[in-house]
Every structure is written in structure tokens, then in C-alpha cells.
Ligand SMILES: Nc1ncnc2c1ncn2[C@@H]1O[C@H](COP(=O)(O)OP(=O)(O)OP(=O)(O)O)[C@@H](O)[C@H]1O
């Protein structure tokens with residue numbers, strides 16, 4: 001099994017990295033992919049967002065510092081087929097410690113390779129912090145590809161070009177020669193505002209097919225779910241947020257050539273639609289935002 005290792009990253013804060021990492025991971029698990037989410041952000045939002053406790057000694061820090069084996073840190077979550085290595089505030093200290101260690105850019109890569117040896121996971125997702133410090137650089141050095149969420153707002157493109165330059169530098173410097181851009185997902189889309197529409201059009205003009213056709217709408221349920229320690233599919237399975245992340249998971253898998261087989265489906269190539277879903281190119285531009 002070839003495991004896909006995807007860093008969810010953007011140095012801009014609050015753009016939907018964690019919301020995307022948690023909910024994409026949950027939706028891939030719902031599609032019967034075995035998924036591991038590693039919370040590599042000391043804020044530990046993905047950890048609490050999936051209802052795991054921030055316990056000292058339980059985080060990825062234990063493995064980064066060499067005190068614990070990676071597999072001993074893996075925890076199950078309330079979502080079937082979704083496991084997690086949590087974070088906690090101690091991870092902030094890891095940055096300082098890693099900086100002193102040999103091969104400081106590749107600490108996480110070593111951990112990930114021991115997890116790969118388990119041959120258990122289809123996907124490993126890394127939820128990065130908004131800083132481009134050593135933890136994020138470790139994630140980018142470990143990943144096959146980077147998924148960049150951007151918020152539909154005026155400054156979206158600025159942050160994006162910085163991320164794209166960084167990916168190129170990591171490639172050319174030999175830090176991660178095969179790192180690719182997985183895709184760009186536009187979040188918090190509000191079709192009632194012209195700004196949202198303009199930003200989407202501009203990003204499509206610049207980045208074309210790197211943009212997922214699935215657009216994540218602004219949806220209050222997506223904001224609420226983490227406070228209940230749940231992914232959107234367990235919190236409000238029929239909300240527009242849940243529908244959107246299911247569609248993103250399907251598009252993500254299809255683009256990767258990972259055949260989407262619906263529950264109970266005997267029809268691997270077919271594109272059965274979830275409720276409210278549409279497959280017309282960029283039809284999302286007309287999709288409403290609501291509070292369901
Ligand atoms: N589509 C959405 N609709 C409504 N609220 C959202 C949506 N996506 C994210 N949010 C909310 O916006 C805030 C920022 O989202 P999130 O934590 O996912 O961003 P982030 O990029 O991970 O932030 P950070 O840079 O701090 O790690 C959170 O309160 C989250 O619940």
C-alpha cells in the first residue's frame with residue numbers, strides 16, 4: 001500500500017487548516033480509508049476538535065524528542081478508521097529542542113517512516129501551525145504533497161504565493177525534492193458577497209486546475225463542531241459543511257486516482273452524489289451559504 005502523506009499548511013492564520021485537516025480526514029475515513037491525523041501544531045486545535053485530551057506526554061513531542069515510539073502515541077478517535085497522534089502545549093518546546101539536534105529538519109520524517117512500516121494507513125494528514133517554524137518545516141520535509149486552504153478574502157493570494165515559493169525552495173534545495181502541491185481548497189466561501197466570488201475567480205485564473213472545484217462554504221456548524229469535540233460528519237451529518245467536506249474528500253481521492261467506492265456500492269467508477277452535491281465544473285459558485 002502506498003500511503004499518501006499530506007501536509008495541510010498555510011502560514012496565514014485562521015484560514016481553515018485545522019477545520020480542513022479534521023473534516024477531510026473524517027470524510028476519507030467514512031469512505032473506508034484508514035487515516036492517521038498528526039497534530040503538529042502546539043495550539044492543539046485538531047486534538048481538542050476531535051475530542052482528544054491534551055495530555056502531557058501523549059503528543060507527537062514524545063516521538064520528536066526520541067523518548068517514545070511513534071506507534072505508542074497513536075490513539076483511536078470517535079470516527080471509525082480515523083486515528084490520531086495528538087498535540088499539546090509541550091510541543092512548543094520541541095521546536096527549541098529539535099533545533100539543537102542533528103538532522104533537525106528530518107525528525108518528523110523519521111517518525112513518519114516508522115509509521116509507514118506499519119503498512120496500516122492509506123493517508124497520513126499533518127495539521128500544521130500558522131508559523132513557518134521548525135515544526136511546519138519538518139512537516140513539509142516529511143510530506144509527499146501540500147494541501148493549502150485559503151480563505152475567500154482579499155489577501156488570500158499573497159499568502160498563497162509565499163507558500164508556493166516555499167514548496168519550490170524545498171524542492172530545489174533538496175530538502176524534499178519530490179514535494180508537490182496537492183491542491184488549493186477555498187474555504188469560508190460566502191456567495192452573498194461579491195468579494196468571495198471575485199477572489200474565487202481570481203484564484204482560478206491564477207492557479208487553474210490546482211483549485212479544487214469543491215468550495216467549502218462558511219457554515220456555522222463547521223465552527224461549532226470542534227467545541228463538541230466532533231468532526232462535522234458526526235456532529236451534523238447533513239449540514240452544508242458536512243456535504244462540502246464529503247465532496248472534497250471525493251474530489252481529493254478521484255484526483256489521486258484512488259477509486260471512490262460508495263458505502264455498499266458495487267460500482268467503483270461511478271460518481272454517486274451525496275445530498276445537495278453537484279458535479280458541474282465550478283457549480284459551487286452558485287451554491288448558497290446557510291446556517292444548517
Ligand atoms: N467553513 C467555515 N465556516 C465557518 N467557520 C469556519 C469555517 N472554517 C473554519 N471556521 C472557523 O474559523 C476559525 C479558524 O479556522 P481553523 O482553526 O480551521 O483555521 P486554521 O488555519 O487552522 O487556524 P490556525 O492558523 O490558528 O491554525 C475557527 O474558529 C473555525 O471553527
Ligand SMILES: [Mg+2]
Pocket residue numbers: 017018019041045128129
Ligand atoms: Mg489550525
